[in-house]
Amino acid sequence: MLRFVLNHWRRQRFKFILTLVGALIISAGLSLMFNLTDSSQGTVEQTLQKKWSSAYDIVVRPKGSQMTTESNNLLEPNYLNGINGGISFKQYEAIKQMKEIDIAAPVAVMGYVNSSTTFKNALKFPTEPGMYRLTETNYIQNGFTRERQSQTVIHISQGTEVDVPKNASFFNEPIESFKNAIARNPVLIVGIDPVEEARLVGLDQSVRSNNKSRYFKNTDHHESGDYPDEHIVPVLINPNSFNKGSYEYTIEKLDAPFKSDQDQQKLIDGLIKKQPKRSVLNSALSTYPAKRIQHLKILTSKVEETYLQTLIGKTNSTYLDMDSAEGAQLLYKSGPLSFKSATSPYSSRWSTAYEVSASPTKIKNWTYGTQFFPKKGFRPLVSTGRKVEKPKPGEVDIAFPYLSFKVVGLYDPNNIKVSKDPLNELPMETYRPSSADLVLDAKGEPVNPAKSIDTSGNPVGLLTSSPNILTTIDSARAINGEQAISSIRLKIKGATTVSEQSEQLLQDVKKQIEQETGLMATITKGSSPQPVVTKVVDNGKTLGWIEQPWIHIGAAMTIFRETSVGFSGVIFAMLAVAIVYVLATSYVSMLARRKEFAVLLALGWRTKDLYRIVLIEAALLAAFVSVVALIVESIFSYVRNETMNGWSLLWITLFSLLIYFAGAAWSAFTIRKISPYEAIKTGEYASSSNVKLGLRSTWTLALKEIFGKWKRNALSILSIALPTALLTFFLFVTFHLQGVLYTSWLGQFVALQVGPMHYVTMGVAITIAILTTGEIMWQNVTDRRASLAILKAVGWTNRSVRQLIVLEGVLIGFVAGIVGLSISYITIYVLYDLVPWDEPLLIGVSLLLPVLFGTIASLLPAQIAARVNPYQELKDAG
Secondary structure (H helix, E strand, O other): OOOHHHHHHHHHHHHHHHHHHHHHHHHHHHHHHHHHHHHHHOOOHHHHHHOOOOOOOOEOOOOOOHHHHHHEEOOOHHHHHHOOEEEOOHHHHHOOOOOEEEEEEEEEEEEEEEEEEEEEOOOOOOOOEEEEEEEEEEEEEOOOOEEEEEEEEEEEOOOOOOOOOOOOEEOOOOOOHHHEEEEEEEEEEEEHHHHHHHHOHHHHHEOOOOOOOOOOOOOOEEOOOOOOEEEEEEEEEEEOOOOOOEEEEEEEEEEEEEOOOHHHHHHHHHHHOOOOOOOOOOOHHHHHHHHEEEEEEEEHHHHHHHHHHHHHOOOOEOOOOHHHHHEEEEEEEEOOOOOOOOOOOOOOOOOOEEEEEEEEEEOOOOOHHHHHHHEOOOOOOEEEOOOOOOOOOOOOOOOEEEEEEEHHHEEOOOOOOOOOOOOOOOOOOOOOEEEEEEOOOOOOOOOEEEEEEOOOOOOOOOOOOOOOEEEEEEHEEEEOOOEEEEEEEEEOOOOOOHHHHHHHHHHHHHHHHHHHOOOOEEEEEEEEEEEEEEEEEEOOEEEEEEEEEEEEHHHHHHHHHHHHHHHHHHHHHHOOOOOOOOHHHHHHHHHHHHHHHHHHHOOOOOHHHHHHHHHHHHHHHHHHHHHHHHHHHHHEEEEEOOOHHHHHHHHHHHHHHHHHHHHHHHHHHHHHOOOOOHHHOOOOOOOOOOOOOOOOOOHHHHHHHHHOHHOOOOOHHHHHHHHHHHHHHHHHHHHHHOOOOEEOOOOOEEEEOOOOOHHHHHHHHHHHHHHHHHHHHHHHHHHHHHHHHHHHHHOOOOHHHHHHHHHHHHOOOOOOHHHHHHHHHHHHHHOOOOOOOOOOOHHHHHHHHHHHHHHHHHHHHHHHHHHHOOOHHHHHHH
16 A cells, blocks of 8 residues: 555655645644744743732732722722721731732831921021011922922011010010921831731842841830820831922011110000900011011921931930920821823823812811811821820820831832832832823923923822831731731732733632632732823812823733734644645545546445555655654754753644544545546546536636635635734734734643744745645646637637636635635624724735735646647547
8 A cells, every 4th residue: 555655646746746845834834833932932921020010919908998990900000008007907817827828918008207307506597686587388399380388477576675465476485496497297107017028029138237227026016105195116217208399498577666665565566456366377467578587498308318317316226205206196197099080182192091189188186287288189188196085184185196216227119129110110019109290281282201290298199108117017006906907918829920820820819818808809910000191180270181100900911811812823823724735635636536546446446445545645744744843843952952842743743643634534535425437437526516607708717617616716715814814813913912922722832922933934824825725726727627728729828828727816815815804803803892994004915915825826727727738638538
């Protein structure tokens, strides 16, 4: 049998060479695909890991802390800092005990302490007698303008010689009492678990190493102070201030006579007459004209840094200066922004837009003046004060925690192990302040270049602050109670990659947490930054539009899943075209050999003998493909200096056996239908379709021939349509997904970036499709030699015959283009819920390239048809 097969191939050497070329392309194409896969293994996974990674896999939040924006799978940057408790320590311990949890790092946003800083002898009052006005103003940056947060105006007399009534609305104390500039500034404090935080982000590695500075130890715990509501807490200090603003002090001398006793008495009597009830903060003297003596400006960042340096100077000792107790009081917490959907001004750039509005600041359980916080803002405030049931005489009925800081060390947030690259950071970390860009002005006109907006330190401001003081989680528990934890960031065992397996594991953990604790769990693994534009409104007026990198939950996993279809399409088209090629080759071979097999059957050969022939041919071709694959694998291994990938070779061998034995099975099926008498008599074992089509032109003749042998021509159309559909889909996906594709088919991890080599793989599929079409058209020409001879006998020229065959190739390519375009557009619609009708270039390429492929495939059959000898063919037929 083997000798019979080899002799047949020797007699049909030209077709045999064409068969070998097809097998060679299949083998080389599969080897190239798998080796490119191995060489770029992990490209997509590593890209997604790098560009869309947070320090944690899941974040757990209290029930009810869900934002309205989460309906769009979007989270505000640094949103964790706007959650004020709600998770109990019992729930925290339950989560830590789950076997899948590797790291559970809690965050307890405790609130703002109002730091008090004194700049001694910074104010210079003149020595001469007079009535002086001291104005203290605090300015903040709201991101758009310089805004006055608070202002205090007092009047001070110097050199008064007459008696001053108690109801006089000014101070008569010695002027030395007012020479110090006192500034009060809010500083955010957050509680963390030192051990878990060190494991999660390497906080311990960010601490400055010197004789005084160190990281938290196991012995650093909360202690109760000597006074009610006093707490001694260990802290780490970030000495860098992010505040934008200033404190300004103005000294003025009133334009009023004050030198003589009579002048002083007259001024005081006039004041008492205008304002009989004392009010030093709203004195009638404010209406008097004055001359400026001194103007002092102190940046808020300097105020905060000076305060922190004071604490740093007390490193590893307890800070118990009760004279500045107000500066260490924990006063309030700020809440999250309230967003509502808005129409995007440029939807092509920002698919999502929101709106936030400023409103008057309201706070309950408050006893201090409004100078401690802005009169209006974008966030709510919640007082940390508690009601005192039976206050002593002279005491207020609201008590605030007082924190005495035991500074253990300094830390630098720049040394924490979280991404700092604005192109790939996930803006979700506690340690960095928020940022934004002003991209559109109040009129909606572009701001070019965009203006950067940073955290101002304003607790009710547009952008959240980052903490400058960190303490231990047990301190937060002692001060804010059993539900002090705001969020818990989790690392999960086994979820190290962006993959379906990791995603399923995270989904299981999320479900377990929500069922056992009743808390909200959000998977942050595979999230990504997404630019979102926000309209900022104050008093009904638009201040402008800001752009921020929000958190798009699960975006990387979405890309991960979408792209799996992309490269799966490459593999599927490659394999499908190879299968179609082998089936077509088998089919054409049976058409060419039907007389030969009919004769063998007539001579007494058994059908099983013919089965053995096609099986031996299939095994030899599959072995050829495997040998070529082995050679290619050896070359790749030698070039890379790596061990040969046996799995790739195994998959290629198995696939080769599969498709070639499938072709043999088809051949065996057709062998059963051969009738020796009919085949020898007519040369056909199946009659052509009866196509009722008038022969009025070359076009109708070409269509009649295509429809007359529609089964084999359908293989040609399918072989071209598959890579065409893939090409169309690829051109769309390349731009939609920015060229990143992923899949794992046939046990392989396939990860490639769409580029030249990606299209080379498609080129292999297209080459096989052209070979398939060419071989089928060749057989069509062989079957029609008699009819072509008649055409030439009645006057058709060689050129006309060539044009007829080429026209058939053009029609096959055009139909294949329509089929391929339909397949690709249906796929695009299913995946992306859109049909890109507005892409004429995409449609044109999808239709013209298949026509080109069909034309190329028809050139050799057309040349063979033109060489038909009418006399010889008609003689043989007779």
